[in-house]
Amino acid sequence: MKAQQLRVSILQNAMQGKLTRQNTNDESVRLLIEEIKKEKNQLIETKYIKPEKALPPISEEEIPYEIPETWRWVRAQEVLDVRDGTHDTPKYVSEGIPLVTSKNLKNGKLVFDNIKYISEEDHNKIEQRSKVDNEDILFAMIGSIGNTVLVKKNRAFSIKNVALFKQYPSKSLYMPFIYYLLSYYEDEIRRKSSGGVQAFVSLTFLRNLIFPLPPVMEQKRIVIEIEKLFKKIDTYAVLEKEIEMLNKSFPYDMEKSILQYAMQGKLVKQGSNEEPVKQLLMKIKEEKARLTKDKVIKKEKVAPPITDLEIPFDIPKSWEWVRLSQVGYVVAGGTPKTGESSYWDENGMLWLTPRDMGQNKQVYISDSQRKISNMGLEKSSAQLIPKGSIVYSSRAPIGHINIVEEDYTTNQGCKSIVPMIYNKFLYYSLIFSTPEIIKRASGTTFKEISGYEFSLTVIALPPLEEQYRIVEKIEMLNKLTSKMENIINQN
Helix, strand or coil, rough: CCHHHHHHHHHHHCCCCCCCCCCCCCCCHHHHHHHHHHHHHHHHCCCCCCCCCCCCCCCHHCCCCCCCCEEEEEEEHHHHHECEEECCCCCCEEECEEEHHHHHHEECCCCCCCCEEEEEEEHHHHHHHCCCCCCCCCECECCCCCEECCCCCCCCCCCCEEEEEEECCCCCCCCHHHHHHHHHHHHHHHHHCEECCCEEECCHHCCCCCCEEEEEEHHHHHHHHHHHHHHHHHHHHHHHHHHHHHHHHHHHHHHHHHHHHHCCCCCCCCCCCCCCCCHHHHHHHHHHHHHHHCCCCCCCCCCCCCHHHCCCCCCCCCCCEEEEHCCEEEEECCCCCCCHHHHHEEEEEECCCCHHHHHHCCEEECCCCCCCCHHHCCCCCCCCCCCCCEEEEEEEEEEEEEECCCCCCECEEEEEEEEEHHHHHHHHHHHHHHCCCCCCCCCCCCCCHHHHHCCCCCCEECHHHHHHHHHHHHHHHHHHHHHHHHHHHHH
């Protein structure tokens, strides 16, 4: 059960007389109600308060649940002086007396941020109608109905469109109990509120509100018990929030840790009889030289050697630090004229954009919103990239990444790497390297990583056989992480 649900449950039990034991030695509620009635009549005779309309008797249909025999159902106006603040809009001043409205009642407290001020003269006029004293209760009547506040008054203020629950001068009720009672009834009052765009409750509705009234001594015992339990729930709520944050971050943090272990050579054991990485790199270099000679790919710029500053951690002796350009070749994208219909074909070649990639949440991608024709490919800077290559969004934003399942093209917002090692290992390497790639991006309006800068990305390269073992272990652990996440979400 959530912390808020526990609070509601405690208030519900409290208002049904189930939170504390009843004591037959407590002063009778009937006597309490009679004393309040006599006091009201005296206040009316002395013109301290105005005569009020007779309240209708409480019918059986209005009583929502059973209460202890020592309690009584009452209407709010029977035992409280229920008023509201001014309905007028006084002239506001830069300095003066704060004018409290519904927006200043938040989480059981009065908030004086962004409040408007009125003159002392207007404040005195409003006080004649609705003077707020210490331990009075404020209740929002318009908009966010409720937000009950027990006033701890340390400064003067007036109220506007806010209900005011006051006890009579003899102070025969325990107002902290009334505060919790009204807090409990907030949801029901909201459900019964009027209004369309802006909900509201009338003063008549609040005066006729029925609620259970226990003896005063029991009111005090109930408040003590509520506050004791609420303190425990506050501790529980902090833990609940920490658990929620942990649950939200768990899959990401776990997958990040798995990748970090993988790229540091700590996820699988190294094999002693595998082809050395140096030999693999030599084969790749020879293959790239052949492709360059055959004009399949363009001659690349010579990459600078990797410096000590670019090496973030230690790797196994059988691994090598390499630049991206040493394990494949980078291909940029292009855009045919959008207004030329012959350049576009719904049955044509994939034309991937960062937007397509952002909408795809899988490792592989096999569709694009738009597709280009052979003519579009020929008449633009777009290039046909072989299937199995890795597409990487290089701007807006940097870091979407997919393996493409068929031959494709991209726009200028993507860079592709045609891999000459295991493409899935390179896919995970680029995910791991993305924070560092973003740091190297340039631009003012939006950040972008150029094709050359992308090709300089440094990755840790294991032997080819180990690349396959690493990917297998990553995907096995990611599946376990997903299962654990589902279990956490179900609970």
